[in-house]
Amino acid sequence: MSAHTAEVSTQNPSWSGGTSPYNVSYGKLMMWFFLVSDAFSFSGLLIAYGFQRFNHAAEWAVPDKVFKSFPFLDGEYPMAYVGLMTFILIMSSVTMVLAVEAGHRNDKKDVIKWMFLTIIGGFTFLGSQAYEWYHFIHGTAEGGIVEGTRYFGAMLEHNEYGHKLFGSFFFFITGFHGFHVFSGVVINIIIFVNVLAGTYERRGHYEMVEKVGLYWHFVDLVWVFVFTFFYLL
Amino acid sequence: MAHHAHTPGVIPPPRTRWIWNVFWVLLAVTIIEVFAALPSIRVHFGATFFKIFLISFTMFKAAAIVAYYMHLKDEVKNLILSVVLPFILIIYLIVLMLIEGSYVTLYRTVVEQILVQ
Known part of the structure; x- marks a missing residue:
């Protein structure tokens, strides 16, 4: 009898039942699958952006000329501020991975410290994005001429920087990403409160921190792509 | 090791060197990207080369985040x-x-x- 079971399990141990073939908990697996589906949404948006940009290449806005303001400084610093935003988000990803690492060691004090810094990073990023939107919407004093009409700033229907779809895509894609960051911060705060309350200490493991960590890294990952396709290219 | 696992209240020291190593790589790649995308630097590249360069760097960054920070490599x-x-x-x-x-x-x-x- 035991020889028979041994034979079955050597054929394909992970799919023979009794254990998870993915070797992770249900919650973590579902988080992964949710992230895959969310990545598809963002891919669809970015591919649509690329498609329209390719079609209206001549009239498209030049990112260097749009995103060049820096808080508290006069003059033009193309890409400096979005570069800083990218740094902030990567930094908060690092603090998140440090929180997960502390969770593996059941180190409540370190989890609290790094989760707190992650939340601060998330709020900083959201503030930066609000600044970006403010400057994009208000535009420049001299405005810009698109298809014979002078426009000031950016709206959904038209903008001073170039083709009207540029503004629509900017608001939609960075808005959708910003909303992800916002929900990520909210979820982080909920988990942070739970850590403070000692919920995971009593449970014996900090897997919830790992799960929100996955989501938070995903938000960072999406920004890496938005940054390249929207600002750099 | 087993002794530590069974002792309540004993927290093993953090092992975070690899996290910072990945961070420095990500930071370096981002700085190179932003620098290369500056209007005065960008003009020295061919348009196609510039696109391939940026997209491959982005894919590299994405792969590093997924593999190491999201621990997909360990799954x-x-x-x-x-x-x-x-x-x-x-x-x-x-x-x-x-x-x-x-x-x-x-x-x-x-x-x-x-x-x-």
Whole structure:
């Protein structure tokens, strides 16, 4: 009898039942699958952006000329501020991975410290994005001429920087990403409160921190792509 | 080691060197990207080369985040394949949109020419 079971399990141990073939908990697996589906949404948006940009290449806005303001400084610093935003988000990803690492060691004090810094990073990023939107919407004093009409700033229907779809895509894609960051911060705060309350200490493991960590890294990952396709290219 | 695991209240020291190593790589790649995208630097590249350069750097960054920060590298093969393989469909969509994009551009130029006449 035991020889028979041994034979079955050597054929394909992970799919023979009794254990998870993915070797992770249900919650973590579902988080992964949710992230895959969310990545598809963002891919669809970015591919649509690329498609329209390719079609209206001549009239498209030049990112260097749009995103060049820096808080508290006069003059033009193309890409400096979005570069800083990218740094902030990567930094908060690092603090998140440090929180997960502390969770593996059941180190409540370190989890609290790094989760707190992650939340601060998330709020900083959201503030930066609000600044970006403010400057994009208000535009420049001299405005810009698109298809014979002078426009000031950016709206959904038209903008001073170039083709009207540029503004629509900017608001939609960075808005959708910003909303992800916002929900990520909210979820982080909920988990942070739970850590403070000692919920995971009593449970014996900090897997919830790992799960929100996955989501938070995903938000960072999406920004890496938005940054390249929207600002750099 | 086993002794530590059974002692309540004893927390093993953090091992975070690898986290910072990955961070420095990500930071370096981002700085190179932003620097290369500066208007005065960008003009020295060919347009196609610049695109390939930026997209490959971005893919590298994405792979580093997923593999190390999201710990996908440490998961079993079943999970890795389940997460990574669906993105073949995204490559397919990109190829479709490239084909469709050049068609639409061609169509637009033809229509505009007719309208001018």
